[in-house]
Amino acid sequence: MTLPDCSDRTVLLTGGTRGIGRAAARKIGDLGATLLLVGRDAERGEATTERLRQRGVDAEFLRYDLAAQSSVRDLAATVRERVDALDALVNNAGLARSSRERTADGVPVTVAVNHLAPYLLTHELLPLLTDSAPSRVVVTSSGVHERASLDPDDLDLRGDYEGFDAYARTKLMNVLFTYELADRLRGTGVTTTTFHPGFIPSSGLYRDSAFYVRAAMRLLSILPVGQTVEDGAEALAYLTCSEEVADVTGRYFDGTTPADPSSDARDERLRRALWDESAELVGVDPDWPRAERET
Numbered sequence: 001m002t003l004p005d006c007s008d009r010t011v012l013l014t015g016g017t018r019g020i021g022r023a024a025a026r027k028i029g030d031l032g033a034t035l036l037l038v039g040r041d042a043e044r045g046e047a048t049t050e051r052l053r054q055r056g057v058d059a060e061f062l063r064y065d066l067a068a069q070s071s072v073r074d075l076a077a078t079v080r081e082r083v084d085a086l087d088a089l090v091n092n093a094g095l096a097r098s099s100r101e102r103t104a105d106g107v108p109v110t111v112a113v114n115h116l117a118p119y120l121l122t123h124e125l126l127p128l129l130t131d132s133a134p135s136r137v138v139v140t141s142s143g144v145h146e147r148a149s150l151d152p153d154d155l156d157l158r159g160d161y162e163g164f165d166a167y168a169r170t171k172l173m174n175v176l177f178t179y180e181l182a183d184r185l186r187g188t189g190v191t192t193t194t195f196h197p198g199f200i201p202s203s204g205l206y207r208d209s210a211f212y213v214r215a216a217m218r219l220l221s222i223l224p225v226g227q228t229v230e231d232g233a234e235a236l237a238y239l240t241c242s243e244e245v246a247d248v249t250g251r252y253f254d255g256t257t258p259a260d261p262s263s264d265a266r267d268e269r270l271r272r273a274l275w276d277e278s279a280e281l282v283g284v285d286p287d288w289p290r291a292e293r294e295t
């Protein structure tokens, strides 16, 4: 896969300090892009950016906790302060918690980080992305979304909670969000795509999962099973930088190949219900981005 020179582009990459995101930061940085990497762990974040700088990449680490809505808003304010243009927002950070532990905002951490943070961060940065058009929003979903179903009135997962099922539901939310966002952004020059990076047992994703999941992943990571972080990073870099997909919007990819997501993921009623419920949970006008354009 050949990707173009990106020396005039600025990319904000959440979860860029580990796993798929860290490998993608190397690829996108090597193309010349300026990188803003978001993570929680200061040591890991600084070490990642330092290694990138040693390769000649213009990279900055932004330490923000995407589980807290106030922190997502602060992150967006910092980005707006730091850069005049944003060519790509990559909502890649994610986790798979075994427990329903809630954030200070009262939602399960898995829903907060995997779905509400991309939703709110995109909302907060959309004026910058629109002013920077052509620009892109890329969301890292997963093939496990196919196993999930969703009740948009139960985003805080009050019913029975099972960690992997909750994770799969948030990955379905990623696809629903992307498709709805694409529809709402038609004609703005901001495109949006989502993708499955592959099954990558060697990443850090499963570290907060149940013991048996962690044990299985440890075993699988030493066997020739699934994909590598480099494979996932290639798909992420492709959707972020390739000219081939510059005009593609509202599409799901399996790696770098366009694919059909589950029928639930294409359910228009479900995606609108999720949009409205998410708006309420993060306290924004559900009519965005139209509401913002009219003010």
Ligand SMILES: NC(=O)c1ccc[n+]([C@@H]2O[C@H](COP(=O)([O-])OP(=O)(O)OC[C@H]3O[C@@H](n4cnc5c(N)ncnc54)[C@H](OP(=O)(O)O)[C@@H]3O)[C@@H](O)[C@H]2O)c1
Pocket (backbone or CB within 6 Å): 014, 015, 016, 017, 018, 019, 020, 021, 038, 039, 040, 041, 042, 044, 064, 065, 066, 067, 092, 093, 094, 095, 113, 140, 141, 142, 143, 196, 197, 198, 199, 200, 201, 203, 204, 205, 206
């Ligand atoms: N691995 C797989 O098999 C697989 C399959 C399909 C989809 N995916 C998706 O790929 C994406 C990346 O996952 P990965 O496998 O690369 O996992 P990973 O190795 O655990 O990396 C996750 C990244 O997200 C960041 N992050 C997690 N919680 C955060 C929070 N509250 N605030 C800020 N940053 C946070 C982490 O930063 P810190 O280390 O600083 O916390 C880290 O940089 C996720 O969206 C995941 O759902 C993964």
